[in-house]
Amino acid sequence: MKMVKDKQLLMGADFAGYPLKEEVKKYLEKKGWVIKDIGVQADSDPNDTELMFHRIGLRVGSMITEKEYERALIFCGTGMGIHIAASKCPGVHAGVVESVPAAFRAITGNGVNVLAMGAFYVTPELGKQIADAYLYNDFGSGWEWWPDFKRFHQIAIDELNAFDYKTYKENGFKVKHIDDCECRLYDRPENFSPVPLMVKRGND
Missing domain, CATH: 3.40.1400.10 (Sugar-phosphate isomerase, RpiB/LacA/LacB)
Structure with missing residues (x-):
């Protein structure tokens, strides 16, 4: 790849x-x-x-x-x-x-x-x-202050990749849970930037 x-x-x-x-x-x-x-x-x-x-x-x-x-x-x-x-x-x-x-x-x-x-x-x-x-950013980067941020979103990615509509319908329109994670928002730290400094790649 x-x-x-x-x-x-x-x-x-x-x-x-x-x-x-x-x-x-x-x-x-x-x-x-x-x-x-x-x-x-x-x-x-x-x-x-x-x-x-x-x-x-x-x-x-x-x-x-x-x-x-x-x-x-x-x-x-x-x-x-x-x-x-x-x-x-x-x-x-x-x-x-x-x-x-x-x-x-x-x-x-x-x-x-x-x-x-x-x-x-x-x-x-x-x-x-x-x-x-x-x-110049990667999955999960910049959100270390948010507990389980990466895990929460990885669950969504994994379940969507495994999604099959027929199975979903047969299960009463409920997705099969691969994992679960608390759903809540956290306040941003005062020094948080919505776009952190970019990670350099190669010759940049």
Whole structure:
């Protein structure tokens, strides 16, 4: 599997997401990231229907499912459609974000392995900051002050990965518990930052 710690990343965009994808891609490549781009390119044929947002989303999702890549960034006009498609693939936890704190929480709290952005709403500069917050943080990091934060969210990831709708329905629409953890919120420490300093990777 090509890993984020080795600065290896999968990307994909449709025609609407292409401009934002290009800006983020160039930014990351300048920082030493090696990117596999399977979406729309500068010379792509607009009549190539394999480049519809949902088909690109499914292709990216399948490459995460098959463990070719650990994480991916995907782009369409809103980020919604392409992320819905990627989420159809087993083991894909996709999220759409439009802010830096949301990108930080997506990876640290939800273990999102496919992050989507919408070019209609996210500026290139914001897209770069979102990419940094997502790629330079890891699941559970930055929340050490919150008891069982990582365990609580790992339970959700494990149960969603094991989810089968037929079994769920037969069980009266109750999920089989893999583990359990107290559900409560904690006050943030006074010195808490919603986006901690990024962990350096490679040449950054």
